[in-house]
Amino acid sequence: MRPLKSVVHAPPWEVGGVKSLYTACEALDRLGCSRIAPFHEPQLATWFQHTCALYEGSYAPDLVVYPEIHQPQNVDAFQICFALGKYGDVSPQADLTVCRSHALTNWVAAQHPGMPTSLIRPGINRSVFEYDGRPKQDLICYMTRPHKHPETAALLRERYGDKVVEIVSCPEVEVAELLKSAKVFVCRGNDKEGSPRPPKEALVAGCVVVGLKSDLNADFHTDFGLRCDSVEELIERCGEALAMPVPTVGERSVVRDAEEEKRDWISLVGTLEVHALRKKGRKG
Numbered sequence: 001m002r003p004l005k006s007v008v009h010a011p012p013w014e015v016g017g018v019k020s021l022y023t024a025c026e027a028l029d030r031l032g033c034s035r036i037a038p039f040h041e042p043q044l045a046t047w048f049q050h051t052c053a054l055y056e057g058s059y060a061p062d063l064v065v066y067p068e069i070h071q072p073q074n075v076d077a078f079q080i081c082f083a084l085g086k087y088g089d090v091s092p093q094a095d096l097t098v099c100r101s102h103a104l105t106n107w108v109a110a111q112h113p114g115m116p117t118s119l120i121r122p123g124i125n126r127s128v129f130e131y132d133g134r135p136k137q138d139l140i141c142y143m144t145r146p147h148k149h150p151e152t153a154a155l156l157r158e159r160y161g162d163k164v165v166e167i168v169s170c171p172e173v174e175v176a177e178l179l180k181s182a183k184v185f186v187c188r189g190n191d192k193e194g195s196p197r198p199p200k201e202a203l204v205a206g207c208v209v210v211g212l213k214s215d216l217n218a219d220f221h222t223d224f225g226l227r228c229d230s231v232e233e234l235i236e237r238c239g240e241a242l243a244m245p246v247p248t249v250g251e252r253s254v255v256r257d258a259e260e261e262k263r264d265w266i267s268l269v270g271t272l273e274v275h276a277l278r279k280k281g282r283k284g
Helices: 016-029 102-111 151-163 172-181 198-204 231-242 258-283
Strands: 004-009 032-037 063-067 078-083 096-099 117-119 137-143 164-167 182-187 208-212 226-228
Touching: 004 016, 016 032, 016 063, 016 078, 016 258, 078 102, 096 102, 102 117, 137 151, 137 172, 137 231, 151 164, 151 231, 164 172, 172 182, 172 198, 182 198, 182 231, 198 208, 208 231, 226 231
Parallel strands: 004 032, 004 063, 063 078, 078 096, 096 117, 137 164, 137 182, 182 208, 208 226
Antiparallel strands: none
8 A cells, every 4th residue: 555645734833732733744754754734824833843844735645634723625635633622613524533632532522423533642752851860940830821821920920939930932942941940830721722731741851740620630631740729729839849859750651752642643544544545536
């Protein structure tokens, strides 16, 4: 059977879902040829490490992958909607929806009860974030985003002053260095997220993760850290976290490596490849 040709639609924005799309592209490239078709900005992401190349229209894809926020129609290809979060309803044109968490799988099933879905748990690039044993500083890191409770950063700074480091629009390697030096990472999400990477990256980097129980739980594969019932408790327990030891190797090992995520994509698409090519043949 001939190699599979794929296109993954992904923006270059500095958000975690983009890493998942690029991971899928790297995995699919091992099955033949896979390229990134950027949308909104005609360029590749440069804020994290990857091996992806631009799609320049030189081939007709057998398979297309796209996020729920950008759902192009390509009737000649097998279509996978990669539901990264609840940022847009999944179109019924998809042949399959891939989800990053059980919460998203249930969300898709509520929209389209008959649509095939598959769960692929996200991993991170552990080689970038792995804690290297350096002395930890009394720092509390918080990723400030307009849609992810920026007021929490103000509350943290009011309580802990210059110990608070806000991470804003930083490249991946810089984020990794900050996390490996900091003692604490505060996690705040929103109800649209699928399975956020930052708390996983922070845990691997040796941070004590502090967050609300609504964010740190098994539904999002973030079942670790100091889980709080309220923002008030979260702010208070950051002081406790500053005095805690670095999470052990065993505690950090619950986070998957991106290579495991890629293997899941290869395994999944291996079961779909024949159907993808047949679908294209019927359309052609």
